[in-house]
Amino acid sequence: MSDRSSATGSRAAGPTGAGATPPAAQPQRFAFSATVIGEVDAGVMLVLIDNPPVNAASASVRTGLLAAIGRAAADPDVVAVVLSGTGKTFVGGADIREFNLPPEPPLLPEVVAAIEDCAKPIVAALNGVALGGGLEIALACHARLAAPGAKLGLPEVKLGLVPGAGGTQRLPRLVGVAAAIDLIGSGRIVDAGTAERLGIVDRIVASDLVGAATATVRALVGTVPRRTSDLPVAADDPAEIDAAAAKVLARSRGQQAPAEAVRLVRAAADVPFADAVADERATFLALRNSDEAAALRHVFFAERAAAKVYGLDDVAALPVATIGIVGLGLMGSGIAVAALDGGFAVVGVETSAAAAEAGRARIAGLLDKSVASGRSSAADRDARLARLTISDGLAALAGIDLVIEAVFDDLDVKTRLFQSLQGVVRPNAVLATNTSYLDPDRIAAAVDRPERVVGLHFFSPANVMRLAEIVRCAKTAPTVLATAISVARAMGKLPIVCGVTEGFIGNRVFSAYRRAGEFLIEDGASPYEVDAAIEAFGLAMGPFAVSDLAGLEIAWALRKRQAATRDASERYVDIADRLCEAGRFGQRSGKGWYAYVDGKRQPDPEVLMIVAAARAAKGVASRPVAAEEIVERLIAAMADEGRMLVAAGIAARSGDIDLVMINGYGFPAHKGGPMFIAGRAQEAAPPH
Ligand code: 3H9
Secondary structure, three states, rough: OOOOOOOOOOOOOOOOHHOOOOOOOOEEEEEOOOOOOEEEEEEEEEEEOOOOOOOOOHHHHHHHHHHHHHHHOOOOOOOOEEEEEOOOOEEEEHHHHHHHHOOOOOHHHHHHHHHOOOOOEEEEOOOEEEEEHHHHHHHHEEEEEEEOOEEEEEEHHHHHHOOEEEEEEEEHHHOOOHHHHHHHHHHHHHEHHHHHHHOOOOOEEEOOHHHHHHHHHHHHHHOOOOOHHHHHHHHHOHHHHHHHHHHHHHHHOOHHHHHHHHHHHHHHHOOOHHHHHHHHHHHHHHHHHHHHHHHHHHHHHHHHHHHOOOOOOOOOOOOOOOEEEEEOOHHHHHHHHHHOOOEEEEEEEOOHHHHHHHHHHHHHHHHHHHHHHHOOOHHHHHHHHHOOOEEHHHHHHHOOOOOEEEEOOOOOHHHHHHHHHHHOOOOEEEEEEEOOHHHHHHHHHHHHHHHEEEEEEEOOOOOOOOHHHHHOOOOOOHEEEEEEEEHHOOOOOOOEEOOOOOOOHHHHHHHHHHHHHHHHHHHOOOOHHHHHHHHOOOOOOOOHHHHHHHHHHHHHHHHHHHHHHOOOOOOOOOOHHHHHHHHOOOOHOOEEOEEEEEEEEEOOOHHHHHHHHHHHOOOOOOOOOHHHHHHHHHHHHHHHHHHHHOOOOEOOHHHHHHHHHHHHHHOOHHHHOHHHHHHHHHHHHHOO
């Protein structure tokens, strides 16, 4: 059992203590299991869940809770129960590690039913996070109080599941069907204030939560406990329900769990509770074994693994309050917004007063957009703008903690900038480069203290995309690496650490994928068939549509640089070069792999002619390529490149490759990523 703070003070007496006669006026203590303890004081049993790190509802917790409720129900000296958790969490949900194993009794629905059916009142004191099965436990209690910092939600769909212990039926009885569809279908987590407004919790208690819960439960003694499952489901406006359902379904294209969640919540309105929870349970168990759930579990654990960075165990990040951003173009202004969102003060620098002013306008425009879409308030925007200063000179960066350069991706430009910066910023300020393709070690070599240089590679639009590749250069100091990670996290990003290689993880894997797409075209598929196949698989855009959006020039320039050293035995497809030679540089130039008519992307016969000519020049006999083969080859190409990056130590683990592709390149999370798919295929393959 952990030694985290506990309202019981000293520890439980152990199972043998349960029967011992306590000294008068001394609270009676119990250990119901290794993770659930109880203390009876003047008739109220405080049951505490203590299962670090997140009080997951493991078999031990379920056993302990069932024993605690059984004891409370049977003990004439107990009149009521308060249920709470230790540390920052009430209960972080079912134990996800158990999902790969057969369910172990007692099952959560049994525990939840015992709580709700208890004739003595039980009040949940939500001291912190109450998610998934944790919220389902709370929903079965007869009242719920919450600390101001508590966070509540049923995020099961994010694991490819639906709630499996009554959540789809009890939540609509508290908040209505439309709101429950929104919450369960999206897996959204809400703060205590929102939970109170919606009716999930009865009251927020600013201090002495357990004391308040004890007073509340005492007041309920002698009354018939309010069972959530007995409450009627409010008659919501059908149009509102349909709109909530449509929103969930539109956002979860290709996934099973959100659609099942919507179906189950809708049923709450007209199916008897017992039948509906039986359906919920069966659906939960079926989904638990689905590919979607396995993929999303992989993503969940991959994210936690990515946070553990080799060599940083006891390394503290430097404090960062102010961030300088040099270059306020599209990328720089996106980074500035992410930094402002993260609570930092930002100094944006451009080469002229006019460019700096344009940068400010771009940043303000992005913030306005966020207000217009309802993602933030006008007050949030104003507070962010108050933390922004702009300048046309590097001198403004004198007091800065960390500088991110987002200037033109040219080695000379970047090295000259870093050399100028070292005369301006403090000696321990971190210098981060946002280069996509250049060698950051060469940039670092240009400054006196290369250990303070790190790569901080954002993805466009930087205020939206969750991925940030953190590039550990040859000489990056551990504190500097830790600082870059912590800043990226504060900006709401998912930092993935990688080593130095051209294009880092994402662009290397993307290049391999794009190359595979070009091989497919040369073999006989059209670019439009390639894009359509991978889009049907679940990527938001195929490789050719993405190339058009990014512009074809940079990759063309890169290929030209590489031409002299390219292995002549390697397969090389020159169709993209032919497109550039024909002036087709992508969407901005009005044509690329596609034609853009009034901004609308459409197939272009001229491209098919260029492709046919390229095939003919190589004497390739074109053949039809099925969508299945297209998807298989594209994913295999990503996975092969990913394996090479892991073998070379550029990526720490294969899960990092999946996270990069999911969070930077639109690979669907519910498919787990290319490495996950390749790994499953290997497991399924018969042994040689
Ligand atoms: C469910 O409840 C189904 C039910 O409806 C039906 C049942 C019948 N289980 O994220 P962190 C580990 S589905 C096991 O870095 P934070 C995590 O792996 C579940 N382990 O901390 C990590 O381990 P390690 C619905 C879990 O403070 C450590 O805890 N619940 C679980 O930033 C710290 O995690 C969810 O989906 C778990 N449930 O955030 C909630 N949760 O140190 C999922 C965490 O070895 N969890 N771990 O790497 C979260 O959202 C966050 O972890 C939480 C804490 C907000 C709780």
